[in-house]
Amino acid sequence: MSSNAITVPGVQIDEKPWVDILHEWVTTVDHKRLGILYIGYALLFLVVGGIEAIIIRIQLMYPHNDFVSPQVFNRMFTMHGTTMIFFVAMPILFGFANYLVPVMIGARDMAFPRLNAFSFWLSALGGFLLYFSLVGANGLYGAGNAPDVGWWAYAPLTAPAFSLGHSSDYWTLALLVSGFGSIGTAINIIATILCLRCPGMTLGRMPLLVWLNLVMSGMVLITITPLSAAQIMLLVDRYLGGHFFDAQAGGSAVLWMHFFWIFGHPEVYVLIIPCFAFMSEIIPVFSRKPIFGYPVMVAATICIGFVSMSVWAHHMFTVGMNSYANSFFAITTMAVGVPTGIKIFNWIGTMWGGRIQFKTPMLFSIAFLFQFLIAGLTGIMLGCVPFDWQLSLSYFVVAHFHYVIVGGILFALFGAFYYWYPKFTGRMLSETLGKWHFWLFLIGFHMTFDLMHIPGLLGMPRRIYTYEPGRGWDTLNLLITIGAFIQTIAVLVFVANLLISYFKGDKAGNDPWDAWTLEWSISSPPPAYNFASIPVVTSRRPLWDMKHPEDPDSRYE
Amino acid sequence: MSAIASPFPEAPPNWNLPYRGKVAMACLIIAESAIFTIFVVAYLFYVGKSLSGPTPREVLEVPIFYTICLLSSSLTMHFAAKSLARDRAGAFLGLWLFTIVLGGLFLFGTAQEWHRLIYEHGLTISTNLFGTTYYSLVGLHAFHVTAGLIMLLAVAIFAFAGRVRMQESHRVEVLAMYWHFVDAVWVVVFTVVYVLGR
Numbered sequence: 116m117s118s119n120a121i122t123v124p125g126v127q128i129d130e131k132p133w134v135d136i137l138h139e140w141v142t143t144v145d146h147k148r149l150g151i152l153y154i155g156y157a158l159l160f161l162v163v164g165g166i167e168a169i170i171i172r173i174q175l176m177y178p179h180n181d182f183v184s185p186q187v188f189n190r191m192f193t194m195h196g197t198t199m200i201f202f203v204a205m206p207i208l209f210g211f212a213n214y215l216v217p218v219m220i221g222a223r224d225m226a227f228p229r230l231n232a233f234s235f236w237l238s239a240l241g242g243f244l245l246y247f248s249l250v251g252a253n254g255l256y257g258a259g260n261a262p263d264v265g266w267w268a269y270a271p272l273t274a275p276a277f278s279l280g281h282s283s284d285y286w287t288l289a290l291l292v293s294g295f296g297s298i299g300t301a302i303n304i305i306a307t308i309l310c311l312r313c314p315g316m317t318l319g320r321m322p323l324l325v326w327l328n329l330v331m332s333g334m335v336l337i338t339i340t341p342l343s344a345a346q347i348m349l350l351v352d353r354y355l356g357g358h359f360f361d362a363q364a365g366g367s368a369v370l371w372m373h374f375f376w377i378f379g380h381p382e383v384y385v386l387i388i389p390c391f392a393f394m395s396e397i398i399p400v401f402s403r404k405p406i407f408g409y410p411v412m413v414a415a416t417i418c419i420g421f422v423s424m425s426v427w428a429h430h431m432f433t434v435g436m437n438s439y440a441n442s443f444f445a446i447t448t449m450a451v452g453v454p455t456g457i458k459i460f461n462w463i464g465t466m467w468g469g470r471i472q473f474k475t476p477m478l479f480s481i482a483f484l485f486q487f488l489i490a491g492l493t494g495i496m497l498g499c500v501p502f503d504w505q506l507s508l509s510y511f512v513v514a515h516f517h518y519v520i521v522g523g524i525l526f527a528l529f530g531a532f533y534y535w536y537p538k539f540t541g542r543m544l545s546e547t548l549g550k551w552h553f554w555l556f557l558i559g560f561h562m563t564f565d566l567m568h569i570p571g572l573l574g575m576p577r578r579i580y581t582y583e584p585g586r587g588w589d590t591l592n593l594l595i596t597i598g599a600f601i602q603t604i605a606v607l608v609f610v611a612n613l614l615i616s617y618f619k620g621d622k623a624g625n626d627p628w629d630a631w632t633l634e635w636s637i638s639s640p641p642p643a644y645n646f647a648s649i650p651v652v653t654s655r656r657p658l659w660d661m662k663h664p665e666d667p668d669s670r671y672e
Numbered sequence: 673m674s675a676i677a678s679p680f681p682e683a684p685p686n687w688n689l690p691y692r693g694k695v696a697m698a699c700l701i702i703a704e705s706a707i708f709t710i711f712v713v714a715y716l717f718y719v720g721k722s723l724s725g726p727t728p729r730e731v732l733e734v735p736i737f738y739t740i741c742l743l744s745s746s747l748t749m750h751f752a753a754k755s756l757a758r759d760r761a762g763a764f765l766g767l768w769l770f771t772i773v774l775g776g777l778f779l780f781g782t783a784q785e786w787h788r789l790i791y792e793h794g795l796t797i798s799t800n801l802f803g804t805t806y807y808s809l810v811g812l813h814a815f816h817v818t819a820g821l822i823m824l825l826a827v828a829i830f831a832f833a834g835r836v837r838m839q840e841s842h843r844v845e846v847l848a849m850y851w852h853f854v855d856a857v858w859v860v861v862f863t864v865v866y867v868l869g870r
Contacts, residue, residue, distance in 0.1 A: 356798030
């Protein structure tokens with residue numbers, strides 16, 4: 116038994132006093148621990164952001180409700196949006212990238228382990244700064260105590276005259292600091308992928324997850340930085356009396372909108388590309404077929420990376436740009452749908468003729484395909500300028516982007532949790548609880564966000580704290596709120612599954628899914644050094660080659 | 673005990689991947705370029721839109737001498753890095769210190785210009801849009817020069833301690849990339865502020 120304690124890493128840790136364990140986790144530079152820290156931190160904020168969403172939904176459950184005041188309602192939707200994008204989606208995806216990229220390319224750590232830890236703690240500081248505004252933002256008597264300017268913080272709402280106290284400053288600093296963290300991690304991921312691949316792992320043999328994270332990190336470099344620049348300008352305006360966004364002195368509020376959306380739209384792709392990455396790993400394994408059209412997938416991803424940089428102003432059709440700008444951004448918006456469509460065809464092509472196993476990760480992946488398709492289609496609808504003029508700033512838009520973020524990103528993330536949790540912890544997640552989680556979440560999701568399109572079409576604007584009865588919105592809003600509660604129950608099932616399976620789940624072994632990429636060749640959880648000897652690969656599916664030496668992939672590539 | 677065959681095939685010969693420092697610095701430069709682009713766009717967007725004076729044409733003087741200082745510091749930096757790669761420690765240290773002096777001169781020039789603008793012309797960051805955009809853009813660049821100078825000084829201190837040898841030349845080259853970037857940005861800032869914006 117004692118030899119077990121030595122060879123299985125993690126076992127000895129239990130015997131240490133908790134202070135030592137805490138110290139190890141706080142000072143760690145191990146990419147796997149930092150990955151788990153990212154994910155844990157994001158899950159914490161997922162709960163916080165979820166509570167805010169529930170508060171919003173309770174307030175809108177029926178007309179003339181007064182569950183919260185209009186001021187609190189404004190703070191809730193601002194904090195909900197900011198939290199979910201910057202402190203849930205970004206860190207959770209970086210967490211998976213941190214954990215998986217080195218083990219998938221046969222490396223022992225990231226290229227810059229200390230930069231990795233620094234980036235994580237910067238991101239963490241950003242989240243704490245945002246929520247510290249709840250106690251620290253009362254600069255003036257009567258000033259609000261949390262940011263209430265919306266997650267895109269349009270000028271002049273953020274001007275000192277309209278945003279008293281420090282709430283907007285906390286918002287700005289939180290995003291600036293976490294943005295620097297994101298840039299650090301992105302640099303780290305790129306350097307890791309380009310410089311630390313194991314022998315034989317040419318660019319054309321990298322798992323698609325690695326390729327897509329490379330593209331995502333490249334996008335982070337040029338999408339997060341405009342936001343950082345704009346935040347610096349906002350700080351200059353608020354603290355040094357600058358006039359960047361001050362219309363009184365000739366400044367332009369529209370410039371802020373451009374700067375924000377130059378960040379804001381590619382950010383959607385920064386979030387969805389890692390989810391495409393999860394799909395590209397999960398779907399082949401549960402279809403028992405290699406991915407269909409590997410080079411096309413890579414090309415389509417790079418294409419998305421470029422085209423998505425030139426679509427930002429479709430968020431601004433109602434501002435009153437000239438017809439050339441409107442046409443340009445409408446065309447690019449349609450164009451970005453093409454490479455995305457190619458990807459969906461490739462995933463279906465992978466499933467086609469395969470022996471599909473309907474395990475929980477695959478269920479979430481299939482739901483992702485359908486929902487992301489619908490989300491893309493409503494996106495094309497909103498990309499049509501006249502349609503957008505009618506429905507911009509309505510609940511139709513809210514339904515559209517929640518379809519992307521919940522129906523796409525969150526479903527893919529849940530799939531990734533069920534797929535890689537065995538690798539992270541050495542235990543399988545319960546399939547029974549997983550099925551309950553999936554079906555409850557699916558029902559809740561569709562109840563909330565399918566129905567949410569309709570009040571939008573009926574003219575319900577977003578960001579209103581209440582509404583008049585008798586406009587045909589009442590029943591729909593009640594059902595939407597009930598759907599939100601069903602989703603909450605599903606997430607609680609998921610949390611219960613995470614906790615119960617950690618202690619009581621079946622032992623996973625190295626390779627519970629009979630998968631093909633390098634992370635499954637090492638023990639679960641992997642030892643601190645990942646690979647005892649650095650592997651050498653000759654094809655895209657090194658584990659297939661190992662298991663089938665008589666018929667290796669390298670013969671066909 | 674017969675030797676267990678390795679589960680993995682033979683390593684390919686000549687498996688060379690790029691140096692992580694250079695890749696990371698290239699990434700940082702891409703990210704920084706995006707930040708500077710946004711500030712340059714803001715500067716160009718607001719040229720001539722100030723509601724009150726002073727205007728760039730009234731107060732700005734073209735800093736030709738200090739520009740020459742900064743641009744030539746790129747040359748001295750290049751030759752310094754080359755000397756180190758050829759193991760000429762003395763030439764390296766001399767050129768390195770010369771680079772620091774040239775960079776310092778440039779910063780002094782910026783400080784002098786700002787002093788003149790603030791005390792003679794009353795132009796501050798809150799005076800008008802020109803002030804806001806000018807001090808932000810030039811200040812952002814000066815901040816990068818300062819950061820670069822601090823790193824250069826650190827290397828100089830290590831060099832005096834005899835710790836910077838030929839083996840470290842690839843690291844020095846990473847710093848050189850940053851310094852060349854800062855110089856290249858100045859070419860853009862100079863064109864935008866002193867040529868197009870005036």
